[in-house]
Amino acid sequence: MEDKATLIRQVFGDSSDDDDHQNYELNSRSEPESSPVAGESADAGLFRNPGWERVKEIRGLWICRDFLTHVQQLSLLSAIQNEGWFLQESHNQAMRFGDLPGWVNGLSYSIREALLSGDNLSEPSFTSEEETLFPILPLELLGREPLFDQLIVNLYHPGQGICAHVDLMRFDDGIAIVSLESPCVMHFISASSNGTQEEEDEENYEHPVGSKVPVYLNPGSLVIMAGEARYCWKHEINRKPGFQVWDGREIEQKRRISITLRKLAQAKSGLNIQILRFDYYVYYSHDIFNDDSYKITMVPFQFGSSGKRRRFDRRGCAHGEIPLKVQEIEAQSSAPSLKNQSVSGVKWDEKSTSPGTRSVSVSYLFPTYSGSGLAPPTSSRATRSRSRPLLLSRRMNPTTATVSSIPSGIDTVSDLESSD
Numbered sequence: 001m002e003d004k005a006t007l008i009r010q011v012f013g014d015s016s017d018d019d020d021h022q023n024y025e026l027n028s029r030s031e032p033e034s035s036p037v038a039g040e041s042a043d044a045g046l047f048r049n050p051g052w053e054r055v056k057e058i059r060g061l062w063i064c065r066d067f068l069t070h071v072q073q074l075s076l077l078s079a080i081q082n083e084g085w086f087l088q089e090s091h092n093q094a095m096r097f098g099d100l101p102g103w104v105n106g107l108s109y110s111i112r113e114a115l116l117s118g119d120n121l122s123e124p125s126f127t128s129e130e131e132t133l134f135p136i137l138p139l140e141l142l143g144r145e146p147l148f149d150q151l152i153v154n155l156y157h158p159g160q161g162i163c164a165h166v167d168l169m170r171f172d173d174g175i176a177i178v179s180l181e182s183p184c185v186m187h188f189i190s191a192s193s194n195g196t197q198e199e200e201d202e203e204n205y206e207h208p209v210g211s212k213v214p215v216y217l218n219p220g221s222l223v224i225m226a227g228e229a230r231y232c233w234k235h236e237i238n239r240k241p242g243f244q245v246w247d248g249r250e251i252e253q254k255r256r257i258s259i260t261l262r263k264l265a266q267a268k269s270g271l272n273i274q275i276l277r278f279d280y281y282v283y284y285s286h287d288i289f290n291d292d293s294y295k296i297t298m299v300p301f302q303f304g305s306s307g308k309r310r311r312f313d314r315r316g317c318a319h320g321e322i323p324l325k326v327q328e329i330e331a332q333s334s335a336p337s338l339k340n341q342s343v344s345g346v347k348w349d350e351k352s353t354s355p356g357t358r359s360v361s362v363s364y365l366f367p368t369y370s371g372s373g374l375a376p377p378t379s380s381r382a383t384r385s386r387s388r389p390l391l392l393s394r395r396m397n398p399t400t401a402t403v404s405s406i407p408s409g410i411d412t413v414s415d416l417e418s419s420d
């Protein structure tokens, strides 16, 4: 399907024109003259046509086991380490929205390249009709720009995993997961088409709700979930003892890092999308598997006087909790889960970047889950009344961000929503 690759390049341009992407490109499969990642030598310049496997039971689920060479995996791990997201032992998830770091754009570039070359599938098990029926990623997704604008890096210690979930609908179709370090088994669990198990899935006779398909994720692999795989199946990693069994043997668990790339769905209206318009870092400390209590630190961007974006220096960051109860937040959004909810608490982070300038990021704690890009809790968990955070953040304009009294300065959702 060379034609398709050519067509995409013609319509959307060749991303190798982009210096930023070029420098970080991970694989030089189809363009061996392009610069590979620093330190790459043995693999550089080789034509490596990635081998794509379709998970037969699940339409739209693909895995490329040899997506990354060993050196490329190390290079990604070092890029993650350089970000400094996991310096604190308790931090185990980092999210980025909007502009993604260069190395992530490079990864996206390589994913697109792998998808394009994957369309030259020569697997004998595929008839050309099947290929047309099941392209790895439909053309409209493969050609979107950017391919991804949201990143999650998860760090799992042995025993930690992620509970069964369908990724939030605020994210578009076409989700990529890159695995690093420890291998694991991800289970796909058939859900009804709206992502819940409450209804019988009448359309899916093949896979009654609850059927499980295990998929082995080796380090260096790339998983693509699209269509049914993305919307009609939950995915779960259970790393509790006894659950990580492959080929009759329990997998020896080590630390695992995953990189998930998604694209925000086109905003219609609503609070969440408005928030996500801004670039910010989010660090979580929580038990990903148990979906338990969180401690959140948000590090918003700030535009310096030069107009260049820079990250706040984390030193000097004041952190505190306001014992404040804001009852009956006016429903400013169309997010149904937020309407008329009372807030059970507010957390804030304050930074002083230069004299007279402060920036504040605030998270409101709601008694029920409102969504933050994390897996929605299973229904049994959702009924427990636990504080779950809703992330609210905005890029503060230095001139308007000077605050003397945090609690009185920021006390409504609308305050936070007004854009600068």
Ligand SMILES: O=C(O)CCC(=O)C(=O)O
Pocket (backbone or CB within 6 Å): 152, 154, 162, 167, 177, 235, 258, 259, 260, 374, 375
């Ligand atoms: O860590 C993984 O492999 C999966 C992560 C995931 O499913 C998510 O963050 O939504």
Ligand SMILES: [Fe+2]
Pocket (backbone or CB within 6 Å): 165, 166, 167, 235
């Ligand atoms: Fe997920």
